Amino acid sequence: xxxxxxxxxxxxxxxxxxxxxxxxxxxxxxxxxxxxxxxxxxxxxxxxxxxxxxxxxxxxxxxxxxxxxxxxxxxxxxxxxxxxxxxxxxxxxxxxxxxxxxxxxxxxxxxxxxxxxxxxxxxxxxxxxxxxxxxxxxxxxxxxxxxxxxxxxxxxxxxxxxxxxxxxxxxxxxxxxxxxxxxxxxxxxxxxxxxxxxxxxxx
Amino acid sequence: xxxxxxxxxxxxxxxxxxxxxxxxxxxxxxxxxxxxxxxxxxxxxxxxxxxxxxxxxxxxxxxxxxxxxxxxxxxxxxxxxxxxxxxxxxxxxxxxxxxxxxxxxxxxxxxxxxxxxxxxxxxxxxxxxxxxxxxxxxxxxxxxxxxxxxxxxxxxxxxxxxxxxxxxxxxxxxxxxxxxxxxxxxxxxxxxxxxxxxxxxxx
Numbered sequence: 001x002x003x004x005x006x007x008x009x010x011x012x013x014x015x016x017x018x019x020x021x022x023x024x025x026x027x028x029x030x031x032x033x034x035x036x037x038x039x040x041x042x043x044x045x046x047x048x049x050x051x052x053x054x055x056x057x058x059x060x061x062x063x064x065x066x067x068x069x070x071x072x073x074x075x076x077x078x079x080x081x082x083x084x085x086x087x088x089x090x091x092x093x094x095x096x097x098x099x100x101x102x103x104x105x106x107x108x109x110x111x112x113x114x115x116x117x118x119x120x121x122x123x124x125x126x127x128x129x130x131x132x133x134x135x136x137x138x139x140x141x142x143x144x145x146x147x148x149x150x151x152x153x154x155x156x157x158x159x160x161x162x163x164x165x166x167x168x169x170x171x172x173x174x175x176x177x178x179x180x181x182x183x184x185x186x187x188x189x190x191x192x193x194x195x196x197x198x199x200x201x202x203x
Numbered sequence: 204x205x206x207x208x209x210x211x212x213x214x215x216x217x218x219x220x221x222x223x224x225x226x227x228x229x230x231x232x233x234x235x236x237x238x239x240x241x242x243x244x245x246x247x248x249x250x251x252x253x254x255x256x257x258x259x260x261x262x263x264x265x266x267x268x269x270x271x272x273x274x275x276x277x278x279x280x281x282x283x284x285x286x287x288x289x290x291x292x293x294x295x296x297x298x299x300x301x302x303x304x305x306x307x308x309x310x311x312x313x314x315x316x317x318x319x320x321x322x323x324x325x326x327x328x329x330x331x332x333x334x335x336x337x338x339x340x341x342x343x344x345x346x347x348x349x350x351x352x353x354x355x356x357x358x359x360x361x362x363x364x365x366x367x368x369x370x371x372x373x374x375x376x377x378x379x380x381x382x383x384x385x386x387x388x389x390x391x392x393x394x395x396x397x398x399x400x401x402x403x404x405x406x
Contacts, residue, residue, distance in 0.1 A: 115330065117323035117324075117326030117327050117329075117330070118323055118326070119323065120320035120321055120322065121320075123320030123321070123326075124320050126320075127318065127320070127374075130371070130374070134371075134375075153392065153396070154388070154389075154392045156375060157372045157375070157389065157392045157393060157396070158372075158392070158396060160371045160372045160374055160375055161368035161369070161371060161372040161393060161396050161397075162368070163371055164367035164368045164369070164370055164371020164372060164374075165364035165365070165367045165368040165371075165400065166364070166367070167367055167371070168333070168337075168363045168364060168366055168367020168368075168370070168371075169360045169361075169363045169364040169367060171330075171333070171363055171367075172337075172359060172360070172363055185357070186357075186360065189356065189357045189360045189361070190360060190364065193356070193360070193361055193364050193400050193401070194364075194400070196399050196400050196401075196402060197368065197396050197397070197399050197400035198396070198399075199399060
């Protein structure tokens with residue numbers, strides 16, 4: 001029998017969905033996508049396996065939703081750190097440092113966001129979020145060129161290059177099979193490299 | 204009835220496999236992984252659909268084999284160009300330029316190799332090939348530091364960063380939905396950025 005969802009059943013539904021996303025975030029931080037099976041997820045969230053499908057059409061859709069949630073949170077944090085600075089050099093430093101420190105602080109989640117081989121649906125999300133970072137970096141570089149702080153350059157290419165440099169330099173330190181390293185010299189090296197790359201005076 | 208493969212049947216088998224890989228390379232260049240369906244592949248190679256499975260256990264395995272074949276060819280070409288130069292700056296320039304020009308010359312294939320969302324099996328191959336490029340760049344940077352041509356730096360991080368910068372800067376120019384751009388200024392911008400990043404004197 002079809003029925004009309006009341007405000008109350010709708011609230012319960014959203015709470016369940018939130019609980020599932022939360023469980024998925026935990027599993028991702030512990031063991032990446034491979035740890036986030038539907039059955040592990042249902043167990044962690046304390047719901048029946050079948051009820052997961054009331055919220056997500058497939059495991060792929062669930063993973064894409066978790067990716068959006070976690071990656072969106074990261075992008076917001078980096079954006080906020082950039083906004084808190086003024087010069088282009090300081091803003092780029094904030095972008096690279098906050099991105100890198102947060103990644104190295106949650107290596108398993110960062111690996112899942114950046115590199116872990118996964119379904120094409122999540123790959124699409126990855127491309128979307130990379131573009132979000134490109135735009136953020138491009139805004140900073142354009143402002144730096146305009147103010148004369150940075151030399152003239154193709155801001156769009158430079159922005160993508162900086163984001164690619166950070167993400168790829170972190171692959172080694174983040175790799176689940178690699179040894180954990182002291183974050184500070186890693187982040188400092190990456191930051192200096194990125195500042196040199198766009199011709200910023202090292203701050 | 205089981206039979207022992209003779210040299211002749213084995214040669215035929217290998218020739219068929221080669222024909223299938225060749226057809227897959229063509230389809231990849233025309234429309235990426237989504238164009239390389241088993242049926243399109245069989246049609247292009249002039250074999251029965253079912254016989255594709257005599258050579259590859261699944262479409263995923265076929266795509267991974269094509270990836271290895273094409274990506275290996277690219278890595279070889281870049282390696283050769285690097286070997287033909289001597290100073291670290293010139294070698295890095297060769298690496299970035301040859302990688303980028305070849306990519307921009309075959310944009311659909313390059314997009315498939317670098318970014319197109321695809322099965323995790325191919326993603327694994329992507330990570331492997333990125334590491335191959337990291338090692339190549341690292342060798343060049345270490346030699347440059349040793350000779351005093353490059354300033355002291357974490358060569359492993361710098362190498363990964365340079366490869367990440369090139370790959371990601373090319374995403375915009377390579378995107379199947381973007382407009383095609385003149386390769387020369389793009390490659391020159393990316394090359395200069397990478398040389399600045401590692402502290403090389405622009406050659």
